[in-house]
Amino acid sequence: MGRKWANIVAKKTAKDGANSKVYAKFGVEIYVAAKKGDPDPETNGALRFVMDRAKQAQVPKHIIDKAIDKAKGSADETFTEGRYEGFGPNGAMLIVDTLTNNVNRTAANVRSAFGKNGGNMGASGSVAYLFDNKGVIVFAGDDGDSMFELLLDADVEVDDVEAEDGTITVYTLPTDLHKAVETLRENGVEEFQVTELEMIPQSEVVLEGDDLASFEKLYEALEDDEDVQKIYTNVEGF
Numbered sequence: 076m077g078r079k080w081a082n083i084v085a086k087k088t089a090k091d092g093a094n095s096k097v098y099a100k101f102g103v104e105i106y107v108a109a110k111k112g113d114p115d116p117e118t119n120g121a122l123r124f125v126m127d128r129a130k131q132a133q134v135p136k137h138i139i140d141k142a143i144d145k146a147k148g149s150a151d152e153t154f155t156e157g158r159y160e161g162f163g164p165n166g167a168m169l170i171v172d173t174l175t176n177n178v179n180r181t182a183a184n185v186r187s188a189f190g191k192n193g194g195n196m197g198a199s200g201s202v203a204y205l206f207d208n209k210g211v212i213v214f215a216g217d218d219g220d221s222m223f224e225l226l227l228d229a230d231v232e233v234d235d236v237e238a239e240d241g242t243i244t245v246y247t248l249p250t251d252l253h254k255a256v257e258t259l260r261e262n263g264v265e266e267f268q269v270t271e272l273e274m275i276p277q278s279e280v281v282l283e284g285d286d287l288a289s290f291e292k293l294y295e296a297l298e299d300d301e302d303v304q305k306i307y308t309n310v311e312g313f
Contacts, residue, residue: 100304101129102142103174107154109146120253127256127270152176159185160202163194163293164286168202168309170274175302184300192293206274206307209234210252212259213269216243222259229258242268246275276309 108122116123122143129139157173159182175181189196216222219238222245226233232248233255247255249272256270282290290310297303306313 096299096301097132098134098138099301101132101134102138103154104304105129105139105142106146107174109143114143114146124253124256124270127267131268131270157181159196160199161189161194161196163290165282166280167282167290168205168276169297170202170206170307171297171303172305173302174304181302184302185297188293188296188300192296193289194293203274205309206276208249209273209275210247210249210255211269211271211273212245212247212252212255212267214243214259214264214267215241217241219243225262226255226258229254231255231258274307279309279311281311
């Protein structure tokens, strides 16, 4: 599983590096986190967490700084979180999380992306019940057992720790993700490949040929929407 996360991160990072839309999405997320609390990551854990994720995606420092400076100023845009669920070809399922200053625009765009690319929107809860909400942390290391003990001693609720090919993957309760990251950082882990809240499918499907091509078009159409922050799917490799 650790290799899986490393491969997904490498794939997304390569794409993110050339995608200004990804920078803009992180800019909004950083602005919202800074606006909700103190615009100082030293005292605002949520902001620090988003900034860490932005750095993992190679978002340039000036983008991060600009979003924080905007939050410090008089701007007061209101952003609303949303979640949409739907289906793609041959058993594919998707959960789409959004952050938008125009809910009507976002809902119409997400519905259009599904409709124009062979997918179907579902009702709220039609997909999510087949996914588990977990915190995921991935970093370099070999001794998963010691990391497990370390986190348990810090009263972190850990679902599982896997060690594979020099990579350790930690799964936590969603509410304990930040605490786990801080505990690991305090105990010498300096760099993380993944620190995310994830909706993990209880089972995966493998798509090939036309089904895979159709799914990729749907996924990319959703990913290209400026209001879409995260996409979760049960399709292997995504």
